[in-house]
Every structure is written in structure tokens, then in C-alpha cells.
Amino acid sequence: MTAPTPPESALPESTLPDSTLPDSSPAARPWYASALLAVAAVTLLLLAAWGYARLRSPYPYYGTSYPAGTAARPFSGTDQRGQPFTLTPGTGPVTAVFFGFTHCPNICPLSLTYLNRVRDALTPEQQARFRIVLVSVDPDRDTRQRLNEYVSFFGKGAVGVRIPEPALAAVARDYGVGYQKADVKGPTDYQINHTTATYLIGADGQLVLVWDYTQLTDVRRVQADVEHVLEAS
């Protein structure tokens, strides 16, 4: 004798194959209601992103801001006049630092050009409290004289700093910068791939923000960032 089989409806729902599950799906909402909900969802998403950005930095910087309290790291080298140069965060002017080299065909000239334009757009009083620093990632070829010619070509506002290896690697590591020789054709014939960011350090020694080089072409917005940091200093 076999046990009586319970009627199908008496089986627990989860033991039924999917195709026999009762269709408890809700009715589809009208398309216009779905469309309104979609608009509301996108609005909420963008508002949330805006809120997060303001939480990260109350001022809407064009560059990517660092979390508050991110201290810049000090470094030392020799400037284009052959004088010792030391960046001691918290003791100098507002500083825009980028890492490049004088044989760079595109990004470094572009960065220096636009940073100088930003500097030129500031008032004389603001210019006195703002400096641009190029740290060479090619100390073998970037001699004092070459650095001097290079930064002078783009204006008077920049400082070229030469740091020999291995100190350069340590400074680069502190700033999250990478660099590597590329397209090497000879001992003195090569290019260098390098991080293209420019770091803005406040007068209080805090690392405030970073611009990618593609952002530097928008001089007005970069200038607004610098002016805000100058005002806050």
C-alpha cells in the first residue's frame, strides 16, 4: 500500500517547480508612472552625488579634493639657479607642484603654460603668495642650466627643482607619482611616461586638491580654485 499523494495545492510553495508557482506578480504600472519614477530616481542619484561631493569638500573645487587633514610631504633639491630648494609645508606660499621633464613634448609644456596663465590672472598681491614648482623626473638630463632655460621660457613664476635619485623616487612615492623611461633609443635619447597631475598645497601645508593636466586648460576654474585656497590661507 502506498501513502496517499497530497493534492498539489497542499504542497509547500517552495517545493513546486517554478512553472507551477502561482503567479503573484504585481500588475505593471502605466508607462507614464514608470517614466516619472525614472526621472525621480535619476534626480535623487545626482542629488546624492552632489551631496557626497559637498561632504567631501564644502567648496566646489574644480580639481579633485583630498580629504581634510591630508598633509603634504616635504622635499628638498636644487633649483634652476643652483640654490638649495626645500619645500617645507606650512611655511611657504600656496604651491602648485607637478612632476615633469624638460624633453617632454606635450604635457609638461602644456601644464607650465596654463599654470603660468593662472598665475598671470591673479592680482599682484595674490601672485606674491603663489608659486609653481616643477620637479624634474629626469635628473640625468635636466641640468641646472637646462631647467633654468626651460622654466624661464614659460614665464617668471615657476621654480624648476632637480632631485637626484634615489631621493627623487622617495618624493615621487610620497606624492603618488609614477615615472618610467619609454621609447629608449640611446643613453640620452628617450621619453619618460609620468603621472600628469598637479598638486595644490595650501599655505598651511595641507594637500588641498589635484588637477589632471586636461583640467588645466580651463584657466578660469583653476584660477577660482587657487583664489579660494589663497583666501583660506
Next chain:
Amino acid sequence: MSAPVPLETTVNTAGNLNPTLADLLAPAPDPWLLIPTLLAAGVYLWRFSASRGTHAGRAGWPVWRAALFALGILLLLIATQSRAATLTQSSMALYMGRLMILAELVPPLLVLGLPRSLHLNARRGLGRALNVLLDPWVALAVWTAVIVFWNVPAGFNASVVSNTAGALLPALYLLSSLMVWSVILRPLPSVQPAGIGSRGWFGLISAMPMMAVASVWLYSPQVLYTPYVSALCLWNYTPLQNQQLSGWIMMLAGLPALALAFIQLFAWLIKLSEGQGMPPTQPPA
């Protein structure tokens, strides 16, 4: 055409521009994503263990679903908690690979890992919220907004884009893609009214933009994504090679979703033909 640049504050490539797999997989914890991930995994494990007590529970929540969910969590941890996440500024291909893991691998695994025995009330609480979030219109709008807003920085609020891309974008890719894959796979029929035809169309439409971008990257003779021109590239790939590799990654990652959309559309067409009194051809006896 451009893509967002995640300017990682912790990126440190000096001295190692040829990272090995072990370097890439070295732990780099990010608590903002790690804690929610572990919480979700913990809740899943707790409910899965509880389901083992009854035959009905085991039948409704087979082990293979738990295995898929665990694989999804593992890939999520690799994509967000490893050193690879801090090197994305140095390699477009690595960046794209990471985003594709988050958008095209993790979500379907997590969605397939959900038990079919989950029944929510579409008019109350979580069920109601999911009924709205998994509306195809809502999912498609959110997915498109994430792709467009964070990929065309100049057109919108550049400050918001640059200040949220690095921190928010991986999570946004994950969440919006979870919505998309949930619409496609329909893991919660009790709150999702969409039929197979509309899901097929939805899958096709949502896959198209990504496939189009992948094609452009694959066949473009020049670097379109300007931040990578002459920038650092890991493993000594040129920027153009990086772009083409990114195109391959994006295209391969998008293929399963596209194939599934075609299968669903085909199934829908068969259903339609059956509904019109045209039974499928019978095999000869």
C-alpha cells in the same frame, strides 16, 4: 569621447610599473565598501544556513545558488579590496577590467545567487522599494545616468564628477548594474511584473551603448581618452594598445548580456507565435 579619471590619492606606482598578479591581488582594504559587502555576505550566509533545516528550504535554495553568490562576493572583494583598485590611474585596461567585473560579472552572480523561494509583498516595505527600483524604466534611467554623467564631465558639473568619480563610481557601477541584471534575470517575480519579451528588449537596449563604445575603442586609430595620452601605462603598453585592450574587455564583458537578451527575445517570439495559434513544429514521429 572620454571616461572618468579616478584620481586615486593612494596610487603609488613608483618603482613598480610591471606589477604581477600577486601584486595586483595584494589586499588594500577600503572600509566603505568592505563593511557593507561583509554584512551582505553575512546575512546571506545566515539565511542560507537557516534554510538547510527543512526539505522545502533546501529545495528552494540549492547549494549552487550559494556557490554563485559566494563567487560574486569573491570577485567583488577582488575588484574593490585589492591593490589593483589603486592602480587604475596607470592603466586604462586595468580600470576598464575592474569596472566590467563590477558591472557585468558580479551582479549576475549575486542575482542568480538569490533563492527562488523569496516572496516579498510588492505593496509593503522592502518589496515596495524593490518594485520601484526594479522597474525597467527606473533601472535603465539610472544605468544610463551613471554612464553618461560620469563619462561626459565637461557637459555637466565637472566639480561633482571629478570629486566623486574615484570614490563613488565603482559602487555606482555595481548598484546600477545590479538593478539592470535584476530586471533581466527577474529574481523576484513577486515584485517584478515584467514579462520575458520586455526583459529581452530591455537587455538589448541597455547593452547597446556599451557595445558601441567598445567598438569605437577597438577600431579607433588614435587615443580618444586624453588623460591616457603619454600618461603612465602599466606593463609598457602604449596608450593606444591600452585603449584597444579596454575595447576588447568591454566587448567581451558585454557579450553574455547581449546573448541573453537575444535568447529572451527569441523565447518571447516563440511564445507570441504559440499565442497566435501557431504551435511549434512537431518533430517527425
